[in-house]
Amino acid sequence: MADAPETFTCPECAALYEVTRTNFPEPVEDRAECVECGSLMTEWNTTSVPLYRLVKTADGRAPPEKPIA
Numbered sequence: 110m111a112d113a114p115e116t117f118t119c120p121e122c123a124a125l126y127e128v129t130r131t132n133f134p135e136p137v138e139d140r141a142e143c144v145e146c147g148s149l150m151t152e153w154n155t156t157s158v159p160l161y162r163l164v165k166t167a168d169g170r171a172p173p174e175k176p177i178a
Contacts, residue, residue, distance in 0.1 A: 122146040122167035130157045144172075 138154040
C-alpha cells in the first residue's frame with residue numbers, strides 16, 4: 110500500500126504542492142524548485158525521491174492544465 114501524499118507549501122510564495130515519493134535502488138541527487146517563483150524548495154541525495162505536483166498557485170488558483178502532446 111502506498112503512503113498517502115503529503116503537502117508542501119513554498120516558503121517564498123505559498124504555492125501548494127502535493128508530494129509523493131518514488132523509491133530507487135541507488136541514491137538520486139537532485140533538487141526541486143518552485144514552478145511559481147523559482148525558489149529552491151528542497152535538495153536531496155537519497156533513494157526515496159520526492160515528486161512535487163503543483164496543486165494551487167501562489168494566488169490560490171488551480172494550475173492550468175497542460176496539453177498532452
